[in-house]
Amino acid sequence: MTASAALSLFDIVALRREFPILNQSVNGKTLAFLDSAASSQKPRRVIDCLEEYYRRYNANVHRGIYRLSEEATFAFERARGKVARFINARSQREIVFVRNTTEAINLVARSWGDANLRAGDRILLSIMEHHSNLVPWQMLAQRTGAQLEFLPIDGEGRLALDHLDAQLAGVRLVAITQQSNVLGTINPVAEIARRAHACGALVLVDGAQSVPHMPVDVQALDIDFLAFSGHKMCAPTGIGVLWGRRAILEQMPPFLGGGSMIRVVGLHESTYADVPARFEAGTPAIAEAIALGEAVDFLQEIGMDRISAHERELLGYALERLSEVEGLRVYGPTTTEMRGGAVSFTLDGVHPHDVAAVLDSEGIAVRAGHHCAQPLHAHYDIPATTRASFYLYNIPEEVDRLVAALHKARTLFG
Numbered sequence: 001m002t003a004s005a006a007l008s009l010f011d012i013v014a015l016r017r018e019f020p021i022l023n024q025s026v027n028g029k030t031l032a033f034l035d036s037a038a039s040s041q042k043p044r045r046v047i048d049c050l051e052e053y054y055r056r057y058n059a060n061v062h063r064g065i066y067r068l069s070e071e072a073t074f075a076f077e078r079a080r081g082k083v084a085r086f087i088n089a090r091s092q093r094e095i096v097f098v099r100n101t102t103e104a105i106n107l108v109a110r111s112w113g114d115a116n117l118r119a120g121d122r123i124l125l126s127i128m129e130h131h132s133n134l135v136p137w138q139m140l141a142q143r144t145g146a147q148l149e150f151l152p153i154d155g156e157g158r159l160a161l162d163h164l165d166a167q168l169a170g171v172r173l174v175a176i177t178q179q180s181n182v183l184g185t186i187n188p189v190a191e192i193a194r195r196a197h198a199c200g201a202l203v204l205v206d207g208a209q210s211v212p213h214m215p216v217d218v219q220a221l222d223i224d225f226l227a228f229s230g231h232k233m234c235a236p237t238g239i240g241v242l243w244g245r246r247a248i249l250e251q252m253p254p255f256l257g258g259g260s261m262i263r264v265v266g267l268h269e270s271t272y273a274d275v276p277a278r279f280e281a282g283t284p285a286i287a288e289a290i291a292l293g294e295a296v297d298f299l300q301e302i303g304m305d306r307i308s309a310h311e312r313e314l315l316g317y318a319l320e321r322l323s324e325v326e327g328l329r330v331y332g333p334t335t336t337e338m339r340g341g342a343v344s345f346t347l348d349g350v351h352p353h354d355v356a357a358v359l360d361s362e363g364i365a366v367r368a369g370h371h372c373a374q375p376l377h378a379h380y381d382i383p384a385t386t387r388a389s390f391y392l393y394n395i396p397e398e399v400d401r402l403v404a405a406l407h408k409a410r411t412l413f414g
């Protein structure tokens with residue numbers, strides 16, 4: 001098998017055994033977990049890694065001059081190195097451990113934003129952003145008088161970039177998702193970054209839905225910040241990453257004050273540690289960071305190319321099978337090109353919450369609602385969608401079950 005070939009069914013069956021949670025019944029049916037865009041399941045080795053930390057070497061990091069603390073510090077910093085290599089950062093000093101994507105983006109808005117933006121400066125977003133990549137910029141705009149501008153989308157749910165150069169005038173920061181959590185659209189981040197840089201703007205990428213699902217190389221993309229969450233990529237909750245170009249991070253003031261982020265503290269003022277410690281005030285999520293490193297090893301051993309190819313195959317199959325369901329409308333691109341495995345849809349005459357309830361009765365876990373993207377739903381003039389999302393452990397049979405349950409929902413409510 002070549003590195004970029006999809007996973008075979010044989011591979012997936014073996015792989016599914018690594019996820020203990022998948023081996024259970026829900027409402028008398030085998031669980032079909034189709035909500036990984038919200039949070040992924042965790043393989044046994046990540047769960048074991050968490051447990052091993054608490055059983056064998058639980059201690060605070062960067063402080064103790066004793067064996068356990070040194071071991072914890074070593075494992076914590078080794079995890080930072082693994083994450084750096086995973087996204088091809090130039091140095092592990094560019095990796096800031098935070099709680100999640102939301103905190104990473106807020107860090108940039110508070111620290112870089114407050115220090116650099118003035119009234120009249122512009123921030124360019126898109127209408128498909130998750131609230132995490134919208135609300136922090138609204139708050140920054142309110143504090144500074146900066147203005148928010150939005151890239152529109154076309155009929156296929158792709159960014160309309162025809163007027164990008166004109167829209168970039170006066171823009172200091174472009175903050176854009178690499179993959180929409182609703183539409184599945186994969187945005188041409190490298191091209192946007194090239195054009196944004198030509199206009200002197202920095203580029204922040206929300207990688208919450210891309211880093212878990214495809215190879216992401218911050219140097220190849222030539223971006224300035226990348227934010228992502230561990231819990232969507234087989235790691236625990238409570239750990240996320242802000243990657244930033246070192247030269248930019250070094251110019252940024254701290255976001256939170258406290259222990260671990262200082263150099264010298266006086267009663268009236270303090271000096272601050274170098275990056276990344278400057279942005280990691282207080283005791284970090286030690287076990288979770290180490291387990292994120294384990295999750296990165298797990299994903300890399302399978303291969304991000306293969307994971308992405310597998311999801312694309314499954315997505316192609318899902319788009320084809322969903323088109324058989326009468327009254328079903330998929331939002332976002334209708335082909336697998338530059339599209340990830342989050343499929344949001346509506347079913348005529350059936351509320352998305354009712355759709356999700358029928359699916360649950362069949363043991364199928366999906367999400368219904370606005371998926372933290374209210375402006376995007378407003379664009380389509382709908383309050384909510386149902387979303388099925390795929391990851392490395394999903395199989396075509398689960399798509400078949402989804403389609404069968406959707407026919408059932410139509411019959412029940414039709």
Ligand SMILES: Cc1ncc(COP(=O)(O)O)c(C=O)c1O
Pocket residue numbers: 037038100101102103130132133177179180181206208209229
């Ligand atoms: C595109 C996107 N951005 C940001 C987030 C926020 O992630 P978190 O809740 O882990 O901070 C999500 C979560 O669903 C997302 O899908």
